[in-house]
Amino acid sequence: MPYVRTLAIALMGLTAAACSRSDTDSVKHDLNAAGNQMSAEGRKIRDDPAVRQAGADLHHAANDARVAVREGAADVADKTAAAAEEASAKAHRAAADARDKADARDKADDHS
Numbered sequence: 001m002p003y004v005r006t007l008a009i010a011l012m013g014l015t016a017a018a019c020s021r022s023d024t025d026s027v028k029h030d031l032n033a034a035g036n037q038m039s040a041e042g043r044k045i046r047d048d049p050a051v052r053q054a055g056a057d058l059h060h061a062a063n064d065a066r067v068a069v070r071e072g073a074a075d076v077a078d079k080t081a082a083a084a085e086e087a088s089a090k091a092h093r094a095a096a097d098a099r100d101k102a103d104a105r106d107k108a109d110d111h112s
Contacts, residue, residue, distance in 0.1 A: 045051055
């Protein structure tokens with residue numbers, strides 16, 4: 001009897017180990033299949049003409065935006081330079097006017 005009991009326990013252990021290995025193999029197979037399917041779907045998306053066109057459109061839009069920013073920056077630089085030149089000219093005129101007024105006062109003081 002103890003022999004039968006030991007044999008039954010051993011068979012149950014082997015069965016459990018076999019099921020465990022079978023389950024592990026099944027899970028590995030399922031994961032591998034899922035990975036392959038995901039790769040295939042990724043390739044479909046990558047090769048989809050609409051997706052490629054969207055990528056090209058995005059690239060062109062980015063280039064257009066870059067050009068617009070450069071043109072805007074150049075315009076701002078030009079306007080800033082013009083404003084600085086105008087401010088400089090006004091400052092020189094104001095300084096010249098102040099010198100002329102000071103010279104006129106000095107002459108008036110000298111004649112008095």
